Amino acid sequence: MRVGVVTFPGSLDDRDAARAVRLAGGEAFALWHADADLHGVDAVVLPGGFSYGDYLRCGAIARFAPVMGPLVDAARGGLPVLGICNGFQLLCEAHLLPGALIRNDHRRFVCRDQPLAIERTDTPWTRGYAPGERIVVPLKNGEGGYVADERTLDELEGEGRVVARYLDDNPNGSYRAIAGVSNAAGNVVGLMPHPEHASEPGFGPDVRSGTDGLDGLRFFTSILDGLVRV
Amino acid sequence: MRIDTVQRATSSADTEQPWAELGLKPDEYQRIREILGRRPTSSELAMYSVMWSEHCSYKSSKVHLRQFGEKTTEAMREKLMVGIGENAGVVDIGDGWAVTFKVESHNHPSYVEPYQGAATGVGGIVRDIMSMGARPIAVMDPLRFGAIDHPDTHRVLPGIVAGVGGYGNCLGLPNIGGEVVFDPCYQGNPLVNALCVGSMRHEDIHLANAKGAGNLVILFGAKTGGDGIGGVSVLASETFDTAGPSKRPAVQVGDPFAEKVLIECCLDLFAARVVEGIQDLGGAGLSCATSELASNGDGGMHVWLDRVPLRDSTLSPEEILMSESQERMMAIVTPAHLDEFVAITAKWDVEATVVGEVTTTGRLVVEWHGETVVDVPPRTVAHDGPVYERPMTRPAGLDALQADAPTAGRLARPSTGEQLGATLLQLLGSANLSSRAWVTDQYDRYVMGNTALAMPDDAGVVRVDEESGLGVAISTDCNSRFVALDPCAGAQLALAEAYRNVATTGATPLAVTDCLNFGSPQDPEVMWQFAQAVTGIADGCQQLAIPVTGGNVSLYNQTGATAIHPTPVVGVLGVLHDVTRRTPSGWREPGEAIYLLGVTREELGGSSWADVVHGHLGGLPPVVDLDAERVLAQVLVAASRDGLVSAAHDLSDGGLAIALTEACLRYGVGARVALHELCERDGVDPFAALFSESVARAVVAVPDAAQARFADECAARGLPHLRIGEVTDEPALDVQALFTLPLPQLRKVHEATLPAAFG
Numbered sequence: 008m009r010v011g012v013v014t015f016p017g018s019l020d021d022r023d024a025a026r027a028v029r030l031a032g033g034e035a036f037a038l039w040h041a042d043a044d045l046h047g048v049d050a051v052v053l054p055g056g057f058s059y060g061d062y063l064r065c066g067a068i069a070r071f072a073p074v075m076g077p078l079v080d081a082a083r084g085g086l087p088v089l090g091i092c093n094g095f096q097l098l099c100e101a102h103l104l105p106g107a108l109i110r111n112d113h114r115r116f117v118c119r120d121q122p123l124a125i126e127r128t129d130t131p132w133t134r135g136y137a138p139g140e141r142i143v144v145p146l147k148n149g150e151g152g153y154v155a156d157e158r159t160l161d162e163l164e165g166e167g168r169v170v171a172r173y174l175d176d177n178p179n180g181s182y183r184a185i186a187g188v189s190n191a192a193g194n195v196v197g198l199m200p201h202p203e204h205a206s207e208p209g210f211g212p213d214v215r216s217g218t219d220g221l222d223g224l225r226f227f228t229s230i231l232d233g234l235v236r237v
Numbered sequence: 238m239r240i241d242t243v244q245r246a247t248s249s250a251d252t253e254q255p256w257a258e259l260g261l262k263p264d265e266y267q268r269i270r271e272i273l274g275r276r277p278t279s280s281e282l283a284m285y286s287v288m289w290s291e292h293c294s295y296k297s298s299k300v301h302l303r304q305f306g307e308k309t310t311e312a313m314r315e316k317l318m319v320g321i322g323e324n325a326g327v328v329d330i331g332d333g334w335a336v337t338f339k340v341e342s343h344n345h346p347s348y349v350e351p352y353q354g355a356a357t358g359v360g361g362i363v364r365d366i367m368s369m370g371a372r373p374i375a376v377m378d379p380l381r382f383g384a385i386d387h388p389d390t391h392r393v394l395p396g397i398v399a400g401v402g403g404y405g406n407c408l409g410l411p412n413i414g415g416e417v418v419f420d421p422c423y424q425g426n427p428l429v430n431a432l433c434v435g436s437m438r439h440e441d442i443h444l445a446n447a448k449g450a451g452n453l454v455i456l457f458g459a460k461t462g463g464d465g466i467g468g469v470s471v472l473a474s475e476t477f478d479t480a481g482p483s484k485r486p487a488v489q490v491g492d493p494f495a496e497k498v499l500i501e502c503c504l505d506l507f508a509a510r511v512v513e514g515i516q517d518l519g520g521a522g523l524s525c526a527t528s529e530l531a532s533n534g535d536g537g538m539h540v541w542l543d544r545v546p547l548r549d550s551t552l553s554p555e556e557i558l559m560s561e562s563q564e565r566m567m568a569i570v571t572p573a574h575l576d577e578f579v580a581i582t583a584k585w586d587v588e589a590t591v592v593g594e595v596t597t598t599g600r601l602v603v604e605w606h607g608e609t610v611v612d613v614p615p616r617t618v619a620h621d622g623p624v625y626e627r628p629m630t631r632p633a634g635l636d637a638l639q640a641d642a643p644t645a646g647r648l649a650r651p652s653t654g655e656q657l658g659a660t661l662l663q664l665l666g667s668a669n670l671s672s673r674a675w676v677t678d679q680y681d682r683y684v685m686g687n688t689a690l691a692m693p694d695d696a697g698v699v700r701v702d703e704e705s706g707l708g709v710a711i712s713t714d715c716n717s718r719f720v721a722l723d724p725c726a727g728a729q730l731a732l733a734e735a736y737r738n739v740a741t742t743g744a745t746p747l748a749v750t751d752c753l754n755f756g757s758p759q760d761p762e763v764m765w766q767f768a769q770a771v772t773g774i775a776d777g778c779q780q781l782a783i784p785v786t787g788g789n790v791s792l793y794n795q796t797g798a799t800a801i802h803p804t805p806v807v808g809v810l811g812v813l814h815d816v817t818r819r820t821p822s823g824w825r826e827p828g829e830a831i832y833l834l835g836v837t838r839e840e841l842g843g844s845s846w847a848d849v850v851h852g853h854l855g856g857l858p859p860v861v862d863l864d865a866e867r868v869l870a871q872v873l874v875a876a877s878r879d880g881l882v883s884a885a886h887d888l889s890d891g892g893l894a895i896a897l898t899e900a901c902l903r904y905g906v907g908a909r910v911a912l913h914e915l916c917e918r919d920g921v922d923p924f925a926a927l928f929s930e931s932v933a934r935a936v937v938a939v940p941d942a943a944q945a946r947f948a949d950e951c952a953a954r955g956l957p958h959l960r961i962g963e964v965t966d967e968p969a970l971d972v973q974a975l976f977t978l979p980l981p982q983l984r985k986v987h988e989a990t991l992p993a994a995f996g
């Protein structure tokens with residue numbers, strides 16, 4: 008029951024993702040970008056940050072890291088993978104998810120407590136949520152605008168692959184207010200906001216958000232519950 | 238290119254040298270010749286010029302800064318593990334943990350090139366913290382700009398904020414506070430101060446010294462380029478002349494990715510115990526690192542300068558010695574540890590090069606392709622620079638300024654409830670009291686997962702130890718209007734406010750860092766302000782029993798003849814045994830009692846009301862009362878520990894009116910208060926009760942069950958306390974018999990100003 012968390016040079020939220028896995032009751036296993044081996048982990052989190060400084064394009068260099076070879080194969084074979092923020096950008100660059108993430112429409116970095124609707128709940132990462140449930144987790148990025156062509160967007164909507172959508176204001180100009188999507192099978196999920204930062208009492212969104220600040224934890228309990236069941 | 242060697246310098250004593258262009262004065266150049274017994278080589282001249290600059294040598298400020306050490310008592314040293322003089326001070330916070338923190342300026346570079354100037358300001362202070370052996374855990378940035386509607390503010394602010402965010406966010410350090418202040422005195426001289434705090438186990442403390450003959454000197458991190466040459470001597474140590482050429486090339490360019498990798502690499506090196514001494518490369522680059530390491534150690538070092546990896550192969554030895562290229566560190570390593578050291582740097586793809594070795598010759602010798610270009614006693618470069626006793630004069634206009642008090646006759650005051658409510662709204666939407674969210678939402682406050690409080694709370698709070706919850710609170714403050722009216726009292730007011738803010742969260746204040754931003758030291762009036770402010774802080778720290786652990790002086794903050802208001806930014810650090818028990822600045826539970834702690838006097842000199850409503854600066858600032866601050870802090874800390882208060886917010890700019898409003902807006906929960914008892918007890922009218930800025934005050938929310946104990950606690954310590962109202966479930970601030978303002982209206986006014994100004 009081990010959840011691997013990959014560290015690339017420039018990863019920032021890797022320790023936080025590992026902490027969330029532990030808080031959910033799981034074992035976090037550190038994977039290294041230069042090691043082309045998943046060490047038998049049962050699921051993988053690609054954390055937030057600025058891998059390789061986000062030079063060229065966010066995630067564009069990280070997708071060629073040695074660890075990505077076995078990871079892409081395993082993801083195609085059904086391994087649960089969650090890409091958060093930079094991890095989402097990386098999953099798009101690696102073509103495990105459609106679309107791309109571009110600079111926020113207002114051209115500024117934004118850090119705020121973001122309300123979301125969880126729309127797809129049959130993925131291994133979101134099974135703990137009720138369909139349409141409103142949650143609040145931190146959003147923090149400069150390049151979080153989700154874009155894809157109309158056909159792809161229609162396909163994602165038609166196949167129920169929009170995992171999470173921004174509620175209230177669209178914080179970054181994402182098309183159709185999309186905050187997270189999955190692959191067709193549902194095992195690969197990319198999400199711009201940070202559920203790992205709403206997983207520990209006292210260190211997530213405060214009561215101003217109208218929540219207890221723990222709305223993100225179920226991403227991690229979901230995956231562990233699923234793994235236990237299998 | 239003909240290289241100027243020691244041999245040539247000895248045989249060509251009369252060669253003209255560009256010492257004046259490098260910022261040296263005639264007598265300083267003469268002293269270098271006396272030290273060396275010959276003319277300096279061009280490389281030596283480069284080293285002395287940067288190291289003897291105001292920025293590096295503190296030559297104008299040193300005689301005053303001594304007070305910080307002299308006035309630190311044995312009792313104050315108890316928690317102090319490393320004091321002033323190292324890259325940053327280190328404080329014991331218990332359980333084997335230590336923290337190191339410091340605030341520095343990057344004012345001039347940020348004026349010339351806002352984004353890179355601010356970004357590299359963050360980068361520089363973070364490396365200072367790393368070089369103590371610590372993991373950086375948070376940053377905060379006190380920023381000051383000209384008037385909010387001035388064109389130059391719009392030129393510099395977006396870039397500075399983006400630079401602070403761009404660098405800090407990419408490093409993965411939460412930004413937990415800081416300040417954004419607008420005042421016309423900063424037009425043409427914005428202040429960009431950057432604070433970083435780091436944590437480590439006691440045994441991990443590292444120092445900047447080069448000991449052990451034969452040990453290797455390793456330069457690692459980014460390659461050296463031509464950026465930032467003369468940054469400290471040209472930019473930070475002279476007044477801007479608007480007619481002069483652009484100084485852009487003197488500003489460094491930052492690469493936060495390189496620094497993030499460097500942080501992780503350094504922590505691995507420390508953990509492997511392969512580093513004997515370490516120094517970051519910041520201002521004055523290699524000149525500073527080599528001379529400081531050598532003079533703090535065994536006294537000698539031999540450097541092969543041609544081994545330094547370069548981004549630009551055409552750089553001369555002088556330029557390499559002066560370059561302020563970012564993201565570089567220098568370590569002293571035993572030969573036995575070299576392989577392990579290199580293996581760790583290779584893991585992080587960090588370039589590491591042996592560029593020298595430690596010697597016991599007492600000389601810093603720098604070789605360039607087999608020829609000696611530098612041969613100096615390192616102490617003369619690093620520590621024995623010139624020291625000036627600059628003339629000082631009390632400013633000519635100060636008496637008139639202090640006499641111009643904001644009396645009722647001088648400035649019209651609101652009196653009816655309607656007028657008082659309107660005044661509150663005017664202050665709340667003003668440039669300096671409106672919500673800072675437009676700025677702070679561009680900073681990542683969540684990364685690392687340890688942030689327990691950040692803006693807009695009184696202090697930032699981060700956890701240090703995940704097991705126990707042990708953590709620290711930090712606040713930086715300075716009301717430079719108060720300092721302009723009375724530099725000694727104003728500096729103490731800055732100290733008092735930061736101290737109070739830290740205590741408000743429930744943390745016990747432990748240590749102080751300061752960033753002293755002033756005008757030209759060659760102006761006797763500025764020097765007088767400086768001396769007064771330093772004395773104020775040193776005496777104040779002694780009275781509060783917390784030591785100054787380090788900081789920075791930034792002089793020449795003036796364009797033409799006009800200096801900024803003297804701005805000694807003071808940062809106070811406190812410790813919390815369990816950060817999850819910290820006290821937030823807003824109330825949440827209807828029915829809880831609201832108490833006002835402390836005494837209110839009619840004190841409006843330099844106040845926000847005088848500024849916002851009348852554009853007036855005059856009179857005397859509020860009376861300093863550090864004994865009262867200590868008592869208030871003791872009560873706030875004890876009440877937090879014992880669970881007697883659920884919210885606490887300090888009173889400062891805008892007085893009680895703004896404090897109540899902010900405490901309501903924090904969580905969108907209203908309050909009803911009455912002022913008549915306060916007015917009667919303290920002999921003030923409702924206007925003064927609402928807008929006076931008397932010190933040593935806070936509002937707290939007290940749960941019903943705790944009221945008696947809380948009142949006893951205050952009484953036992955002699956702290957004046959008055960129940961002025963309660964938290965309500967009405968979304969409004971109701972000041973009984975005067976005005977009621979709905980929270981949505983207050984929020985709208987509070988949040989509109991910065992977005993309207995900056996988009």
